[in-house]
Amino acid sequence: MRYYVLATTHRALRPALATALLSLPLLAGCGDRQSTAATAAPAAQTVAAVDGARIRGADSEPGQWLSHGRGYDEQRYSPLAQIRQDNVGDLGLDWYFDFPTKRGMEATPIAVDGVLYVTSAWSMVYAFDAVSGELLWHYDPQVPKAWMVNLCCDAVNRGVAVWQGKVYVGTLDGRLVALDATDGSVAWEVQTTPRDKPYSITGAPRVVKGMVMIGNGGSELGVRGYISAYDAQNGDMAWRFYTVPGDPQAPHENPILKQAAATWSGDKYWEYGGGGTVWDSMAYDPELDLLYFGVGNGAPWNREIRSPGGGDNLFVSSIVAVRPDSGEYVWHYQTTPGESWDYTATQHMILADLEIDGETRKVIMQAPKNGFFYVLDRANGELISAQKYTTVTWASHVDLDTGRPVEADNARYEDKPALIYPNTQGGHNWHPMSYSPDTGLVYIPAHQGIMVYAQDKDFEFTPGAWNTGLDLMPAVMPEDPELRAQAMSQFTGFITAWDPVKQAEAWRVPHSTLWNGGMLSTAGNLLFQGNADGEFVAYRADTGDRLWSSPAYTGIVAAPITYSVDDKQYVAVVAGWGGAQVAFGEIADRAKGSPEAGGDNYSRLLVYSLDGRAQLPAPAPSERKLPAPPPLNADxxxxxxxxxxxxxxxxxxxxxxxxxxxxxxxxxxxxxxxxxxxxxxxxxxxxxxxxxxxxxxxxxxxxxxxxxxxxxxxxxxxxxxxxxxx
Structure with missing residues (x-):
């Protein structure tokens, strides 16, 4: 490992420094993974001194953002109220940093004791002085760029975890790396996935009871899902929970997998991997001592191919609760039995105590891809309620007696194509929602989308390829401009303020397109969200009235945070358009981050305060000139x-x-x-x-x-x- 000391940065020099960082790995010995210290950092014992007590007591330290969702409950609600509905109009940009990439940005920053820890594309980690914006250090894990072929959805990363002086990041090529929070040097790293399989990590780790929890992605490419726990101090693996059964001729790694295996059929699913990757959401209840994680889709997507005799295919598209010390199974709830539409249950989960029918219930809430909003008892997984939060046609409703969706007659597409809402992007994707105990509302960055699902009659499994089991040609946009415009009109985005007790929408804010940013709610009766049109916006949390906005000059998909230092409140968000929406081409092209829409994509960190006076440079108009194409001679x-x-x-x-x-x-x-x-x-x-x-x-x-x-x-x-x- 080699280190390079850089001069202390000033605001005007930050973009130049960011560009310079790109060249730093070239200065090192071949294969080195780089950490660069920019300024002297505080003493080690005072840096990132986070433990379970601090996270459990997050409300007693409202100026901190200690974990991915601020606290273990993942509510993304801040008690800070210096910035309020009556003064948010004074909010201005305090400082910003342009990252040396133009890839998508999905990270939630972590704010601890005056330091911001942020990830960018390619799993890079940055530490900033949270007040001045000075870069403290930068770490590049040097992910091989060719690993991109093994990724679902851009070279993105959703953030770090911090614990007792270390910063933890999962890398796109499957490593879990622990960094010294003082200078970004590597304390330890472990390969969490087989190197000969197309696994990836884009999600943020969580640390519970001294163990780092991390999952992975890659279902469609032919992998078997699992979540692992590693000792935060030395990287030793404590336990692993596989989410789908493996080779039926081998012993089950976990007794519960015998029960799961009974819900699969055929003799090919284990050769296909099965899917069920744990690629994003987790939450933890310290009182019940339960760790919750969401499980992804089956692989191939089409159940008729992976499990031709039918079956629920546990634990795909499920919420699973385990003991964090051992990974012992406690309960599960499957949102989409026999999943066949890429309806993951990896979407954000929120813990709260709600009064329902005169009784206080400890609940876990989720709006997964399938379009239903679920309220479950988080002690035992009992379904309390489920209702549609977006347009849904694959199922009419969820039966509260059985807990199962009642599928529409045309939902399965084995015999003929089916036109289904929602599409594979779901009614809600990974973008975090938030909850406000003040309003009692959950704020969902929701989608509406439609897709023609059709079975691939000639399916052959190809390791490392996209094995969906679908004939994708019926789903492509029509060539006729009028028909294409009609189809595109069915793809929309919106904020829905959802009442989880009434299971009804309280209000809605429409967006110009889908794939908008995650949510932040605060005690100032504010709701913050970035959008695909390149704006960062504040709304009234109780009514949805738009109160303030600021241009980012690029689409925003990540979720904001708020923190305070020396009694001054800041709001921070990472901007940069990208992620899974790239596959939707012309629909994604509506976003401000798209050159076709008149602007370039900028990957940046934006930090606002009430006395912020910084200005983003307005981008020059983008005029991409089409080179003369070669002759078109093909038949x-x-x-x-x-x-x-x-x-x-x-x-x-x-x-x-x-x-x-x-x-x-x-x-x-x-x-x-x-x-x-x-x-x-x-x-x-x-x-x-x-x-x-x-x-x-x-x-x-x-x-x-x-x-x-x-x-x-x-x-x-x-x-x-x-x-x-x-």
């Missing part, structure tokens, strides 16, 4: 084949119809040089250092030529559109 059959190959191999990163809504290259805009090198890039991995791995194991020269022909057609389409608009 109709080749273009059709290229389109299908593109959808099945490329659109997950480069977007539907070859339109990229992020900084990932828009393939319609390829230069003549890139066209010349197309096969070398696609098959040979010529640009693996930028995250574009080679696909030679899946595609041959004819396949690459067909994909190239389709991309050339899309470039010609864009050229024609530009000529018509002149």
């Amino acid at each position: 109709v059959a080749t273009l059709a084949r290229g389109h299908e190959l593109y959808i099945n191999n490329c659109h997950f990163c480069h977007g539907d119809r070859a339109i990229s809504g992020t900084s990932i290259p828009d393939l319609r805009m390829m230069s003549p040089e890139t066209h010349e090198l197309f096969n070398a890039i696609v098959l040979g991995g010529l640009r693996h250092e930028k995250g574009m791995a080679g696909f030679a194991q899946r595609l041959d020269d004819d396949d690459a030529e067909a994909i190239h022909a389709y991309v050339i057609k899309r470039a010609h389409d864009l050229h024609s559109e530009q000529e018509q608009n002149q």
